[in-house]
Amino acid sequence: MNTVQPLPLRVRPASNEPGYALLNRLALRHEANSAADLIEQIVGVGYKWFTEVQRGQGLEQLARLAGVPAADIFRSTMRFDKGSIFMGDTLLADRFMVNSIRYGRVCPFCLVEDMDYRGGPDVCRPTRRAIWDIAPIVSCPKHNAVLISACDSCHQPVGKAWLDPRRCPEGHLLQATGEIVTSGAGEQYLLSRLECGAAIGGEFLDRLPVLTAARAMIGLGRARMHGRDWESVDASPAELSTALSLGLEVLSDWPKGVFNLLDDLRRDAGKGRPGPNRLYGKSLMRWLQYGAGTMLKPLHDIVLQHYAQSGTRTRHSLLDQKNIGWISLRTLAEELQIDRERLRSVADDMQMALHLDEGPPKLSPEAAHYMRVLFSDVVRGRKAAAERLGISFLQLSHLFKHDLVSPIWRNSIYYDGPTLDKLVLQCLEKSSRRPLNKEGLTPLPEVSYLTKRSLPTLLAAIKAGHLAVAGINEAAPGLRSVLIRIEDVRPVVPRLPGLRGTSVAESLGVFVGPQAAQLRLGISAGVLLRITQKGILRAFPWNGTRAYRNQDLNALLNVCRSDAVVIQSPQPDALSLVEIVKRTRRAWEHVIEALRTQEIVPIGLFSDRFGLDAICISIDSVMRLPALPQYRRKSSKL
DNA sequence: TAAACCACGTTGGAGTGTTT
DNA sequence: AAACACTCCAACGTGGTTTA
Incomplete structure (x- = not known):
């Protein structure tokens, strides 16, 4: 990898082109099917490298391949580095933001212009621009056109791996939507931050990483546009552009702009207990607590300050940092429509932390989430499905492999809770269906780990009636409620090779x-x-x-050790049993038999060795034993 | 969410050396 | 040359965590 040679054919470098796009054009120039193929075939390194370039790694090697200065590529490629996102030296975000990397977007007009005005072979003329990958920038500043994020005909999202940025893999030409959006002040601000780091957004915005600033602008801008319920309004590209501009307006006048916005929001508050949700709207409060707002502590403080001025006093998680989201058993029991006692016993069984100090018993947000997963009809995500079944994430993936668990639709992230439970019920059917004394019984997932049998194997054995379910623990979730006697497993289910956990x-x-x-x-x-x-x-x-x-x-071991004492120092003419057998070429069966009949007696035990290797024996005593016939000649030397 | 990473034990084949 | 004893190592399957 350190010795990559420049590729035989060159492409004309373009300014502001991300590294992966340059790699794509190189692949086109060399008539490869994909950039990964080019790497694989011509350069001879693995596919992995292509994805690395997409993440902004290995740019020096790319520069050497392409014969382009590394600094040029570096400047215009988004780079992921220890959880932060950079473009050149500009910090885009100090945490990973999945929405900022998912797809590539293109401006069809720019690509058409490339065909007319750029040189070189036709296929290599259209080039991608680095700013197209910056999610909050929704329009092309040059053509005032919305950037295209998907093929109009087949709805495939524009991929960064597409070799030709003008066409989707089906061959459809990407069409402009016709929606004209003038790049507003907000987008201009982001562009100037990206290009020259110019600071014109006020003390608050200018200090934030670019993408974080954009999030703040969009959030407050949408609040400015739609008022209290902005979350429910769809965010079209045109709206995002306007929101960015309005957000810039609000935030550049820091902190007065935010105060004004909060004043306006409060004006529309209806009657009722004046908590933050009522005063400023649920959308803004949710955004501040769970969404982008969590990275914006100063903004958070401003809202607190404004709320304090209103003179009202209510308990709200925004104000009361302690016990954020702790939920009482009673509320949760009502929400989930289950008995409070049952909830309590499940919580106890799972050793969840109950908050008992003040007021009614409460559960932490994590525990409450767990309960919701446990008792809800629809489970979102694999992790939650694993929680529902009371098994680990990886055990779940083994169930996937054996088609024992599947989402509601193909490739969906939603799982039907009752269907998951059916898996458990099928196991419990085989038991006496009576809760038993839990002594000596182990929950099924732990049995799997302890006895080194995979979960699907155990489930199959239970269903086939080979393995008996010894009891039910009704308080435990999912498969943890299935109790098994460990000794029952061994004779029935064969052990899997290669499972760790021998100890x-x-x-x-x-x-x-x-x-x-x-x-x-x-x-x-x-x-x-x-x-x-x-x-x-x-x-x-x-x-x-x-x-x-x-x-x-x-x-x-006992036979061989007899009553030897531990010795610390090495003995002359004495070695460990293993070494002696090896060097004297005696047969193990002879040596062990001699030890058993006490024909030879150990001198002692080496304190720093284990088992047979620790047994210290004098060479002479072993030499008296017959040598193995095939080694007779050799062994006579010893 | 998927894939990469780490850790670990088991397996089987390649390779080495010795004797018949 | 064939048979055998032994060592070494890569590949695999598993569990768990982190990352993109």
Whole structure:
């Protein structure tokens, strides 16, 4: 990767072109199917690099490939660096903002002009502009046209990987919408921030990263446009552009502009308890608490100040930072339509923190979210689906692989709660359906981890009636309510190879795999195999691999150790049992047998070794044993 | 949300060395 | 040359976390 050579064909560099776009044009010039192909075939490095360039990494190598100064590419490429977003040296955002990177957009007029005015081969003429990727900028400043974000015919979002920015992969030419939007003062402000860092937006905006400033402008601008309920109004490109400008107007006069806006909002407040939601509208309050507003502490403070001036006193999470979002059991029980006692017992079982200090018992926002997930009809997202089932995120993905769980629609993020529960009910059907004493029983997801059986395997065994459900814990969510007796699992469900967590299995006194046995005995895999084949240690067939019983391992160790004492220093003419067998080429079965009959006796135990490797034996005593026939000649030297 | 990352144990094949 | 003993290592499957 450090030795990339310039590509044979060049493309004419364009100013303000992002790195990935340059790579696309290089791919076009070399008649590759995609930029990734170009990288793969001509440069010979993996596909991964293409996505890195999209994120603004590996730009030096790209510059060397293209024969263009690295600084030019650097200046016009969006770069993701440790959670922050940069363009050149300009900080765009100090946190990751998914909306600012998702798609590429294009101005069709600019692309047409490129065909007429730029040089080089036709295919390479249209170039993307860096500012098209800045989400809050919705129009082309040159043509006053809305940037196109999707193909008009097939509705595919414009992709950054499209080689030709003028056409979608189906071949449709991207059409201008005809909607004319004059770049307003807001967009101009953002552009000037991007291009020369000029500060004309007032002390508040100019200090913010560009994208964060844009969010603040859009939020307050929309409040200025639509009043108290701006969240419910659709945000069209034209509206966003206007909102940016209005937001600039409000925020450039810091903090008076914000005060004026809040005054205006308050004027429309109806009658009722004058909390912040009523005074300023729910939209603004929600935005401040959960959305972009969380990054805007000064704005937050201004609203607090304004609210304090109004002279009203209500409890609102905006004002009362302590216990934000804590919700009482009673409220939650009413909301979820379930019994309060049941809620309490589930909370106890899950060891959720209950807030009991003042007032009625309350749950933290996280716990409340968990409860909502647990008892709602529609579950949003995989993580929530996993919570509902009481299993880990990864265990859920295994259920996906086995088609045991699926969203409501293909590729949807919504899951039907009752359908998820059906999976649990199918398991519980197999039990006596009576809550039992929980002693000695383990929730199903933990059984999966402890016994190293995958969850789908266990579910299949339960459904087929091979594995008995020993009890039900009604207070636990999802599959955690299914209780299993661990000893029942071993004889019924074969162990999966390659699962970690051996030490846990060991502590349970069940079988261990070869690796754990090696560790215990302090020997290599090969030696273990050998003493198994010679019948010194009994191995049990287990899903195609060997497994060993802990008691057998201990018995073997006890035989060999006899009553040897621990020694600290190395002994002359004495080595560990493993080394001796290796160097004297004696058969393991002979040595072990000799130890068993006390024909040879250990000198002691090395304190810093394990198992058979710790047993210290004098070489001479072993040399008296017969050597393996095939090694007779060699071993005579020792 | 998906993919990348890390951690870990198991497996099986490549490679090395020895004897028959 | 074939058989055997042994070591080393990459690939794989799993669980969990982080990142884009």
